[in-house]
Amino acid sequence: MTSPSVFDNLRTSQSLSSLREQASTSAQLPAFLRPLPTKIAAEDVNYLQIKGALSMPILPLQNALLQAYIEYVHPYMPLMDLNNFLSIINTRDGQNGQTSLFLYHAVMFAGSAFIDMKYLREGGYTTRKAACKSFFQKTRVSGTNVELTIGTLRSLNSFANSCFTISIASQTALPSSRPSF
16 A cells, blocks of 8 residues: 655645635625625625634524613614614515625624623623623624725724723612622
8 A cells, every 4th residue: 555645635735724724715694694895805894704803693582682782882872773773684685785794793793792692602602791892792703804995994993992981881880780700
């Protein structure tokens, strides 16, 4: 029996590399989210995958995060057309339009400070702090790696920073109204 030659190993390595590159450039997002720009490099898509920005939490957790955003964040910071956003999200098929990955992560991050721990545990998070950190990280990397206009990026970054401030403020609120971390 002969051992594989160096050239066989090289061809196998190149094939595997090619498969990884194909997989990383064809990130599957839910239909209600705008696809990643075609100009984005494969290594950037891979980075987003590694950081978890292209994965969505389980549907019950997404719904609970959206509900928390609607109840606790949007009334104090109405920075978007909530009816339009919800019509896009509710159909989930893209027929009512699409929204950005960054905005969707920012909304989920904002809701993470106020959601019932039951949903976070079901989604695999052991603490609220871990969930907030995870959603913040997804928001941050999806906003810096996806093509956005400078104005949109500034607005959405401001929104994410405001949400972070609210989550910190909620930790110092009265003990009876503060979410448990």
